[in-house]
């Protein structure tokens with residue numbers, strides 16, 4: 634086993650790539666996005682850099698602590714003290730949350746802007762297809778790291794191999810959605826850098842992203858997350874319909890009718906895991922098909938990392 638396809642370049646896909654490349658395997662990573670990072674996403678607008686998905690990471694386990702030490706040596710993470718509560722450190726990618734992905738993908742081949750629409754096997758091994766047709770390569774193993782409903786679409790349509798246990802497992806994982814709002818202002822707001830808000834209200838979180846290390850502290854850039862309940866109730870709306878609603882809620886929270894110079898909403902349909910699978914990953918050694926993501930273990934970046942590490946262990950043992 635030598636040539637591995639990884640579908641999805643979020644923390645799980647990037648972690649798989651790192652472990653498998655380090656283990657001597659050849660890895661191609663496919664992602665529908667323009668860049669790697671997945672829900673660890675960063676968008677630059679003028680002087681602002683918005684981390685509109687995961688705002689920070691906490692690190693609890695030994696494996697992630699070791700990885701953190703590598704990121705620190707490479708200068709791609711830093712603490713964000715403003716977000717800390719008690720003794721628990723909060724870590725951010727620098728200059729943005731998506732900065733970890735290129736380090737993790739070093740030595741793998743990333744194919745961005747490629748939505749994988751089908752997977753299957755024939756006599757040469759695994760094939761992948763996008764909307765335009767077959768990807769011209771074949772693989773010894775396929776590792777899927779998408780949020781469960783998106784992964785289920787691939788497993789359900791899998792041809793030439795029996796992916797039924799994967800399809801069934803995907804149905805056991807559920808997510809909360811999240812509307813995120815990116816705003817910038819031409820003056821500093823009189824507000825704390827991080828606000829954890831009432832989960833039953835409209836907003837769940839608001840933070841001055843320009844207070845993060847290596848962001849432009851002279852700019853005034855905010856990321857606001859709607860609560861899970863409000864987001865689920867308003868998932869069907871378009872960004873332009875959501876923007877005035879979340880701006881009004883933010884103004885109400887601040888007690889000021891401040892007007893932003895930039896305003897953009899982003900829809901995360903599968904934002905935080907509500908109900909994980911409860912297994913660290915899924916691996917079928919005979920068919921060489923695997924699944925890892927935060928959906929296996931929990932709702933945090935570290936859960937995606939741990940899940941991918943577990944799957945990488947199976948793949949490397951199988952390849953030995």
Ligand SMILES: Cc1cc2nc3c(=O)[nH]c(=O)nc-3n(C[C@H](O)[C@H](O)[C@H](O)COP(=O)(O)OP(=O)(O)OC[C@H]3O[C@@H](n4cnc5c(N)ncnc54)[C@H](O)[C@@H]3O)c2cc1C
Pocket residue numbers: 640641642643644645646663664665666669670671672673685686687688689690691747748749750778779780783811813858901903904905925926927928932933934935936937
């Ligand atoms: C708003 C928000 C706030 C969060 N806050 C925190 C936080 O503060 N702390 C924390 O630890 N975690 C937080 N999280 C959760 C954290 O971001 C995730 O747990 C973690 O990033 C998941 O990584 P993953 O690799 O499993 O999935 P993802 O990051 O979702 O990666 C999956 C990748 O698959 C790609 N993809 C999807 N479909 C296809 C397809 N058909 N073909 C090819 N590619 C495809 C996507 O583009 C994506 O890049 C937050 C998430 C959100 C959205």
